[in-house]
Amino acid sequence: MQDQLMNAWNKMIGKLGEWLDAIVINLPNIIIAILVFIIVIILSRYTSKIMLKLLQKTKLQHSMKRVIAKISSMLIIALGMFLILGILNLSKALNTILAGAGVLGLAVGLALQGALSNTYSGIILSYIKTLKFGDWIKSNDYEGEVMDINLRAVTIKQADNNLVYIPNKLVLENPIVNYSTTSQSRVILDCGVGYSSDLKFVEKITREAITTNFKAVEKTGDIIFLYKEFGGSSINFELRFWIDSTSAIEVARAKSKAIVCIKQAFDNNDINIPFPIRTLDFPKNFMTPLNNQNDS
Incomplete structure (x- = not known):
C-alpha cells in the first residue's frame, strides 16, 4: 500500500x-x-x-x-x-x-426562443421610423411615452410616471397607436342640455367658450359640434377640437379646462345642464279607490 x-x-x-x-x-x-x-x-x-x-x-x-x-x-x-x-x-x-x-x-x-424572438423584434423596432424616443404610444393596453427600445423590451412611461416594460415581441405583433405622428391631439367631450334650451344658442355659446380659451382653436376655428341623441333627461351633444400637444396628460388637462369653460358659459347664459331624473306619471283617478275605501 x-x-x-x-x-x-x-x-x-x-x-x-x-x-x-x-x-x-x-x-x-x-x-x-x-x-x-x-x-x-x-x-x-x-x-x-x-x-x-x-x-x-x-x-x-x-x-x-x-x-x-x-x-x-x-x-x-x-x-x-x-x-x-x-x-x-x-x-x-x-x-x-x-x-x-x-x-x-x-x-x-x-x-432561448423567447429571448431571441424579443432580440429580433427589438432590431426590427429599431428600424421603424414612426416609433422613436419621446413618442406617446398605446400598445397592449398600455399608454405612455417611449423612454427606451432595447433588445429585450420597449419601456414606456405612463401619465402617472410609472414605467412599463413591454416585451418587443408583443409590441411588434400587436397594433400600435402612435399619438405623436402629428403635432396635435383631438379632445372629445360629451355633455347635455335641458329640453327647454335653445339648441342653436347652446352651440354658439359652446363654440365661443372653446375658441376664446384655446389658442390652437382660435387660430383654426376647427370645432366639431354634433347633437347626438334625445337622452332620458337632456339633449346630448359631442364636442371635438384640437390642441397643440400629443401628450395624453395634456389632453386630459384640456378636457378638464373645457368642462370648466363650458359650465361657466352656460351659467352666465342660464343654460341648464340637467342631472338624470325620473318622472312618475299617475292616472287622474289613481287615488280615488283609496279615498272611497277610507270614507267607508
Missing part, C-alpha cells in the same frame, strides 16, 4: 514538473496573450464609442445605433479570443470549440 502511495506521489510530482516546464516554456506566449486580452478589451470599448460617433451622422434611431455599437464591440472580443487561442497554441481546442458551436447554438436557440 505504501509503495502504491509513493508511486502515485511520484507520478503527481512528475506531472506537476511537466506542467511547470510547459508554463516556463510558454511563459512568453502567456504574457503576450494577457497583453492581447487587455488590448482587446480596451479596443472593444473604443470601437463601441467610435461606432456611436460615426452613426450619429446617419438617420438610424438611437436604439439601433446602440445595437450596432454593441455588436461591433462583441465582434472585436470574439476575434481577440481566437487570436489568444492561436498564441497559446491551442488550435486543437479552437477546432473543438468551433465543432461544438453548432450543437451548442442549436441547444441555446431552443432554450
Whole structure:
C-alpha cells in the first residue's frame, strides 16, 4: 500500500514538473496573450464609442445605433479570443470549440426562443421610423411615452410616471397607436342640455367658450359640434377640437379646462345642464279607490 502511495506521489510530482516546464516554456506566449486580452478589451470599448460617433451622422434611431455599437464591440472580443487561442497554441481546442458551436447554438436557440424572438423584434423596432424616443404610444393596453427600445423590451412611461416594460415581441405583433405622428391631439367631450334650451344658442355659446380659451382653436376655428341623441333627461351633444400637444396628460388637462369653460358659459347664459331624473306619471283617478275605501 505504501509503495502504491509513493508511486502515485511520484507520478503527481512528475506531472506537476511537466506542467511547470510547459508554463516556463510558454511563459512568453502567456504574457503576450494577457497583453492581447487587455488590448482587446480596451479596443472593444473604443470601437463601441467610435461606432456611436460615426452613426450619429446617419438617420438610424438611437436604439439601433446602440445595437450596432454593441455588436461591433462583441465582434472585436470574439476575434481577440481566437487570436489568444492561436498564441497559446491551442488550435486543437479552437477546432473543438468551433465543432461544438453548432450543437451548442442549436441547444441555446431552443432554450432561448423567447429571448431571441424579443432580440429580433427589438432590431426590427429599431428600424421603424414612426416609433422613436419621446413618442406617446398605446400598445397592449398600455399608454405612455417611449423612454427606451432595447433588445429585450420597449419601456414606456405612463401619465402617472410609472414605467412599463413591454416585451418587443408583443409590441411588434400587436397594433400600435402612435399619438405623436402629428403635432396635435383631438379632445372629445360629451355633455347635455335641458329640453327647454335653445339648441342653436347652446352651440354658439359652446363654440365661443372653446375658441376664446384655446389658442390652437382660435387660430383654426376647427370645432366639431354634433347633437347626438334625445337622452332620458337632456339633449346630448359631442364636442371635438384640437390642441397643440400629443401628450395624453395634456389632453386630459384640456378636457378638464373645457368642462370648466363650458359650465361657466352656460351659467352666465342660464343654460341648464340637467342631472338624470325620473318622472312618475299617475292616472287622474289613481287615488280615488283609496279615498272611497277610507270614507267607508
